[in-house]
Amino acid sequence: MRNRLTPDQYANGILAGDRFLLSRAITLIESRRPDDQQLAQQVLTAVLTQTNNSPAKPSLRIGITGVPGVGKSTFIETLGKYLTSQGHQLAVLAVDPTSQRSGGSLLGDKTRMETLSLDPKAYIRPSPAGESLGGVAHRTRETMLLCEAAGFDIVLIETVGVGQSETVVHGMVDFFLLLMLAGAGDELQGMKRGIMELADMLAITKADGVNTAAAQRAQVDYQNALHLFPPTGTGWFPPVLTCSALTGTGIDDLWRAILDHQRLTTASGHHKQRRQEQQLAWFRALLQQTLDHRFYAQSGIRERLTTIEAQVRAGTLLPGSAVRELLG
Ligand SMILES: Nc1nc2c(ncn2[C@@H]2O[C@H](COP(=O)(O)OP(=O)(O)OP(=O)(O)O)[C@@H](O)[C@H]2O)c(=O)[nH]1
Ligand SMILES: [Mg+2]
Incomplete structure (x- = not known):
């Protein structure tokens, strides 16, 4: 038997910055047990009721x-240390499409964030494994809200650029940063134009040593490429910067550009609008997921579907009639 705390005990602990209770609450969010899930919702509600009444400092x-090996983890470690040294409280989360299969995690390899994971101002939480991307996204959003309530004013969300997860992460952040390598062709980096279009900034990483000149050339190339993109409609023009996570070169400029974006979009109202749209999209995605889940959880539904689909295929049942029959 686990020793159960009340939702208010969790909420008060989290709001006071208690890491241990934060971690336990996130574990509830990630749990599949119905009683855990119910408690998680109560904790979130209790936390949000309090933060709505007295909002904490605004979060970013x-x-x-970026593609595997581009240097995301190393970059987060360097940027993370830079931010905590400025007094920020930093949470690092991951949306990891690969953890579904392997049960592993993007951030499971802690050796790559050794320093940051020891930093008392940083909190690193790997992606929950064994879930659909939609499920991971939902839990990551809830986790982010708890982290913010616990006083983390900056949340970094890492995702590997190999599929749908970039779009999902873009839909939950204020600023979307695409890391690129110099020298590797766009095809090689698997970078579809679509991802570049989502980015608020491109950063050419590993701009150090023999790589420096190539990084600067890539910067110019990508700047030219971005000029051909349609304007974002916010008055923000995504810049292309170079940086090195090894030497720290360029991290300062990069952070200043992120703050510029924050100032611009806050003043114009786009920041607030983006978050409101994201909230709504989250709700709609969750509603869709839940409806799907309920539908397929009905007993005997697979068998009925097989029969009905055979009739539809044969043309003896119209799709419209089939849907009416299924949903009764
Ligand atoms: N020279 C140089 N090497 C770097 C830099 N950043 C990362 N690396 C190296 O690049 C390799 C990959 O770095 P990671 O940070 O693990 O890359 P990642 O994008 O997190 O990789 P995945 O988690 O596999 O997607 C490591 O060997 C790093 O040491 C950099 O700024 N300069
Ligand atoms: Mg990594």
Whole structure:
């Protein structure tokens, strides 16, 4: 038997910055047990009721993506230390599409964030494993809200740029950063134009040593490429910067550009609008997921579907009639 705390005990602990209770609450969010899930919702509600009454300092949510090996983890470690040294409280989360299969995690390899994971101002939480991307996204959003309530004013969300997860992360952050390598062709980096279009900034990483000149050339190339993109409609023009996570070069400029974006979008109202749209999209995605889940959880539904689909295929049942029959 686990020793159960009340939702208010959790909420008060989290709001006071208690890491241990924060971690336990996130574990509830990630749990599949119905009683855990119910308690998680109560904790979130209790936390949000209090933060709505007395909002904490505004948070900044940053998504970071790039192909495997581009240097995301190393970059987060360097940027993270830079931010905590400025007094920020930093939470690092991950949306990891690969953890579904392997049960592993993007951030499971802690050796790559050794220093940051020891930093008392940083909190690193790996992606929950064994879930659909939609499920991971939902839990990451809830986790982010708890982290913010616990006083983390900057949330970094890492995702590997190999599929749908970039779009999902873009839909939960204020600023979306795409890390790129110099020298590797766009095809090689698997970078579809679509991802570049989502980015609020491109950063050419590993701009150090023999790589420096190539990084500067890539910067110019990508700047030219971005000029051909349609304007974002916010008055913000995504810049292309170079940086090195090893030497720390360029991290300062990069952070200043992120703050510029924050100032601009806050003043124009786009920041607030983006968050409101994200909230609504979250709700709609969750509603869709829940409806799907309920539908397929009905007993005997698979068998009925097989029969009905055979009739539809044969043309003996119209799709419209089939849907009416299924949903009764
Ligand atoms: N020279 C140089 N090497 C770097 C830099 N950043 C990362 N690396 C190296 O690049 C390799 C990959 O770095 P990671 O940070 O693990 O890359 P990642 O994008 O997190 O990789 P995945 O988690 O596999 O997607 C490591 O060997 C790093 O040491 C940099 O700024 N300069
Ligand atoms: Mg990594």
